[in-house]
Amino acid sequence: MTVAVNTIVESLKQFLDGDQISTNETIRELHGQDESYHEACLPDIVVFPKTKEQVCNIMKLANTLVVPVVPFGRGSSLEGHVIPYKNGITIDFSLMDKILEIREEDLLVKVQPGVTRMQLNKELKKYGLFFSVDPGADASLGGMAATNASGTTAVRYGVMRDQVRDLEVVLADGRIINTGNLAAKSSSGYHLNGLFVGSEGTLGCFTELTLKVYGIPEFEIAARAVFPTVENAIAAVTSILQVGIPIARVELVDEESIRQVNHYSDMDYAEKPTLFIEFHGNEAGLIQDVAFTREIMEDNGCVEVQFETDNAARHKLWEARHNLAYAYTHGHPGKKQMVTDVCVAISDLADAVRFAREQLNSANLPGGILGHVGDGNFHALVMIDMKNVEEVKRADDFNESIVQFALDRNGTCTGEHGVGVGKQKYQAKEHGEAFHVMETIKIALDPKNILNPGKIVRMGE
Amino acid sequence: MTVAVNTIVESLKQFLDGDQISTNETIRELHGQDESYHEACLPDIVVFPKTKEQVCNIMKLANTLVVPVVPFGRGSSLEGHVIPYKNGITIDFSLMDKILEIREEDLLVKVQPGVTRMQLNKELKKYGLFFSVDPGADASLGGMAATNASGTTAVRYGVMRDQVRDLEVVLADGRIINTGNLAAKSSSGYHLNGLFVGSEGTLGCFTELTLKVYGIPEFEIAARAVFPTVENAIAAVTSILQVGIPIARVELVDEESIRQVNHYSDMDYAEKPTLFIEFHGNEAGLIQDVAFTREIMEDNGCVEVQFETDNAARHKLWEARHNLAYAYTHGHPGKKQMVTDVCVAISDLADAVRFAREQLNSANLPGGILGHVGDGNFHALVMIDMKNVEEVKRADDFNESIVQFALDRNGTCTGEHGVGVGKQKYQAKEHGEAFHVMETIKIALDPKNILNPGKIVRMGE
The missing domain is CATH 3.30.465.10 (Uridine Diphospho-n-acetylenolpyruvylglucosamine Reductase; domain 3)
Known part of the structure; x- marks a missing residue:
């Protein structure tokens, strides 16, 4: 950035109050990272607009001065989306919370x-x-x-x-x-x-x-279904989807991850591949759906299934699932979490998950697999010591092998986390010629490349 | 177009067989119109590619020679989308039907x-x-x-x-x-x-x-429900959606249109505003949904409701609904059909339909109103004599008044038919500054403006 920070701050003061502008080190540090393992980098200035007019003025100023701008929500992104690698202004939207x-x-x-x-x-x-x-x-x-x-x-x-x-x-x-x-x-x-x-x-x-x-649905039922193998669990989900049972959630949690859940959430679930499922609808319809689902799951080797209609029991089930990422972090103090995020056609999912488990084992990395299997999207959670260069490299290679497996089958490198910086290097490979169309659109709409530069597309950076 | 037709034909012959290229008057006429009332205009050449490579070669040629190209499916568009007002090449995709x-x-x-x-x-x-x-x-x-x-x-x-x-x-x-x-x-x-x-x-x-x-759903039920007023029918639909009953279809047919159905399809439905509804799901769930739906409809003044689970009876019901456009055409020989297509928020739908009916009456035009009311989308079908300049003008004004009503409430000028040429004039008004973004994207991706020029955006034409 060629413009002095002071110059920008002075200009910002023309339409923002002093307490809406910060160059404080701590504030900048909070805006220099997200929840990912990606390296931190600080913005020069953090601003806290309260109105769209203020956002508009910030953008006009940044565009005139050619200063990079990164919009920032809660910092919970998982691929370094909000890390301002070109510094500049971070716009924190926490005051626009109505x-x-x-x-x-x-x-x-x-x-x-x-x-x-x-x-x-x-x-x-x-x-x-x-x-x-x-x-x-x-x-x-x-x-x-x-x-x-x-x-x-x-x-x-x-x-x-x-x-x-x-x-x-x-x-x-x-x-x-x-x-x-x-x-x-x-x-x-x-x-x-x-x-x-x-x-x-x-x-x-x-x-x-x-x-x-x-x-809010009239009626909700949750279930936990235990399978001998991940393949059995995925085959059951595929059949449930094919017959058109409208499941509201279906999450796969592998053996290793159930172990973490038991440890962290003090549960005693069978340590086997498990589906957490939920149904939303009317009572009569759900009772029929549940009966049919149980039949399909048993046909696919399900060894234990427990249904929960009670609100508290359902809540406990989902809390255990949602705490999984924290369970891993808790179980591996001092390590950071890398989360893969590919999504493939359902018919490729069992192979993709098997491949991921094999790679995880042969890379000798601690971690588990869980996934939104109804969409063909799964995550491998890998715990890595960021100070161990060789381990980071192994984790990167592991991530890359999973992405490559998905792209070879016309899947995507990211089902839900986004590109940020972590998946930037796969964009050209995944989208081919279409990536140039994306670049064309970016250039047309942000010719000075001031909006979150280096994310999704790269423009000569 | 500045390039001679013969020159283009000769170039096309380098990668298309002779029978894939036509300059025949009848063929060109078939590709100079759609199912709308918009004025015909003929392409110079119609081509029938069989592979993507041929389409690719056609586009490369057209781009080099700066010749307009219009892709053509079955010609069933309703706003003149496929009419090549700049002449040039029409690509008919009927041979790519695998x-x-x-x-x-x-x-x-x-x-x-x-x-x-x-x-x-x-x-x-x-x-x-x-x-x-x-x-x-x-x-x-x-x-x-x-x-x-x-x-x-x-x-x-x-x-x-x-x-x-x-x-x-x-x-x-x-x-x-x-x-x-x-x-x-x-x-x-x-x-x-x-x-x-x-x-x-x-x-x-x-x-x-x-x-x-x-x-294909396990179970389907269709129903025809008769209401004293259009407002009652829409209020019923709003309530059904709010309680989350997953209706698969819900169509409003007004009094005048039921009259056309009775006449054309030889039915004797009550000549009152009517909802045609369909449910898809499992049997137990649908029985509960149907009971709840009946209750809601009765609360909203429904005077007659008939459920059909039998396939033939369901089919007959939907056939009557689907034949409505033809029923109007049949009932008004020599006239063309203009179909409005606005979509508004559900809470604005009753007002919008009432306004449309009032405008239709005061414009003294024959026609009816029907709509995909679950989405807030409705059509006024108006029969017009295209030779009567004054009548065409009245129909245009009617269409415009309905569009303006929708745009004033942050709705859209077209819920499903598209822009073509008929809704082009409302684009800037509807999208405001965003329309310039659309123009920017068009210019970036088709800088010579050869792809269906004059549709959606206009570039100095």
Whole structure:
């Protein structure tokens, strides 16, 4: 960056209060990392806008001075998305955390980008509604839209992109656009909603989101089903999907990971590959679905299945699943977590998971496999000592082998975490000629490359 | 166009057989119109490629010579999308009509763009599968992707864009890209699937589509429910959606349109606003859903409801609904049909339909209203005498008033038919500054403006 930090700060003061601008070391450090193992790098300045007009002014200034800008939600990204490797300005959206409108009849909400999913769900509960996307972390909704987050419920309700009805976006040059509207469907113009969701701050900053919400289901049943092998568990899921049983969640947790759960959450689950499943619907329908599901699971070698209709028991089950990442961290003090994230066609999933387990074993790395198997998306959680160069290399090679396996089968290097810096090197390989189209779009919309430079596409960096 | 037709034909012969190139007047006339009321205009040449390599060569040639190109499926578009107002080459995809792959386990199919939805569904039935999008016409799947078609089942299964897992696209300069992959979800790169679906041939020609399909539901029930007013019917639908009953279709047919149905399909339905509804699921669940739905409908003044579980009876019901457009045409010989297509938030739907009916009456035009009310999308079908300039003007004004009503409420000018030429004039108004972003993308990807020029965006034309 060629402009002096002081010059930028002085300019920012023309439209931000002093306490909305920080060059404090600690604040900068908090904005120099995310929850990934990727190396930290500090922004020069962190700003805390309260209105879209302020975001607009920040962008105009940054564009004029050619200063890099990184939008920042809660810092829960997993591929270094928010790490400002070119320094510059980080825009922290935590002060833009208002739920602006709840349109019950339309099953829509309008929120500012700093609202977190738990904050939204707490409010929605009063209306008998819920927001479906559940990535585990209490991420900001702006961040979730930026990475096209998903998680356990995508198999039923879809990913973040499916929930976005409209975005208000401040572009690189400060122009403000809306990418959608209030209509449930549209064939008007190009689909900018889809383009901006998942753009990881490289095409614009989101200042308002209009999102779909759902009525809380009349009835919910959860189940834990134990299988002799991962292959059996995946075969059961494939059959359940094929007969069209509308499962709301279906998570695979491998043997090693169940061991971590037992240890960390003080459970005594059978230490075998296990499916955590949930059904949403009406009572009569679910009873029939559950009976059919049990039959399919038994046909696929299921050795133990326990259904939970009770709210507390269901909650305990999912808490155990959600705590898994922390369980691994807790079980390996001093190590950092690398999480792979490929997604493949369901028919390739069993092979992909088997391959990942073999690679994990032969790399001699501690870790487990779990996955949103209804979507063909799974994670290997690997614990690594970042100070051990050779171990980091082994983990990187492991990650790469899994990605390569997925790309060879026309899958994707990232099902839900996004590209950030961690998956940047696979973009050209995964998208081929289409990657040049992405570069063309980036250049057209951010010609000075000031928006989260180096993420998704690289422009001569 | 500055290049002589003969020169282009000679160049085309280098990679196409003689019978794949036509300058025949009748063939050109067939490709100079669609099913809309928009004025015809003939292409200079019609070509019938059989492979993507041929499409690629056609585009390279057109790009070099700066000749306009219009991709053409079955010509069932409703806003003049395929009419080549700048003449040039029309690419007819009817010879690329192969179903390439059915991946049962993955619930995916790979097809060429000329495959029609009925052709696909006939084949899928053998596997117990179906393709969900049902726009009425037996459109080509390439065309349906190009316009982001939807129809009666979108409320449950989503629109065309939701079904597209991957597109093989030939760009303006002949480069071939894939916009997606086989994974059910991805956070990798920009979402080109979404951008190209609905691009109406202005960004590229589709040469292969990978689409989601579904298992045929275990159980289906259809119902016809009669209400005293349109408002009552819409209030019932809103309540059904809010409590989360997963209706598969819900169509509103107004009084005047029921009259046409009775006349054309020889039925004796009560001539009152009517909902045609369908449920898909398991038997026990549907019985509970149907009981709850009946209760909600009665609470909203429903005066008559008839459920049909029998396949033949269900089929007859939907046939009557689907024949409605033809019923109007049949009932008004010599007139052409103009169909409006706005989509609004559900909470604005009753007002929008009431406004449309008032405008229709005061414009003194024959026609009716029907709609995919679960999505907030409705059509006014208006019969017009194209030779009567004053009547055409009245119909245009009527269409415009309905669009303006929707745009004033942050809806869209087209829920499913697309922009073509008919909705081009509303693009800037609907999208505001975002329309410039669309223009920027068009210029970046088709700098010579050869792909379906004048549709969606206009570039100095």
